[in-house]
Amino acid sequence: MDSLRNTHVKLLAFDFLNLRPYAGDQNSCFRKGKRLSRAETLGIVVTREFKSNKFLKFTIDDGTGCITCILWLNHFNSPYFSRRNPSDVRQIAQVATNFASDVQLGVLARVRGRLTNYRGAIQITVSDVVVERDPNMQILHWLDCIALARKCYDK
């Protein structure tokens, strides 16, 4: 039941939107009886809401649905980071800032992160972002998701 728990599971958006929250842990979800905590998506950035030093909230449209992603940018005012080494925090903040500037409307972005439940909806709390230059990556992502679902995730 937990074999996929720490894997970035490649999911199509329509599949992602059918995940069910896991009672008792808001950072886990169920997909067909298997517990997941991380996911990877790839699609076009169709919305972008930027709050300086707070977050970047954006939407990925992969052609089968839309996934909400949240990239935190609050490293210098979050109590969580105040306990960590300041130079590490600066580096983490710089990486997040770079991701935020990469995420622009219309780009093809590959996003990995944790599944989190916000106001009853499941979203991705972003760990990393790669902007894909090759438009064929969207096709390969669809085929990867189909093959993985059939041969691995659904088994």
Added chain:
Amino acid sequence: MATSAVKHGELVTLEELNPSSPHFTQGASLRVTGKLQEYNVDTAVALIVDGNASLKIDTQHLKVNLRMGSLYQFIGEMLIQPPNEAILKARVGRNVDGMDLNLYHQSLQLLKEFQADQMIERTH
């Protein structure tokens, strides 16, 4: 099932977009792909083609450099004017030169079959 505030652009080919298609409806959110054949600077209306099919795209809200002969993908909403003239009001557009259109069309079929299988499985 969770819902998103933004409607996704349903994947359609230009050849599928005829007046009898279920996607040929007012306000339908679509993602279309085609080669830029015409562009009117005054109206910002582009014409994209794929095989024998074509579609007008309203690009006035986009910041995309358009080049004749290049391949583009647009996401937006259908606007249908009588009798049956369609134009896609694009909210997102991007250049997809280098994309393998044959592979794209074949993959769309596989993707739709997979979605249909998953939906059937969920209802049983």
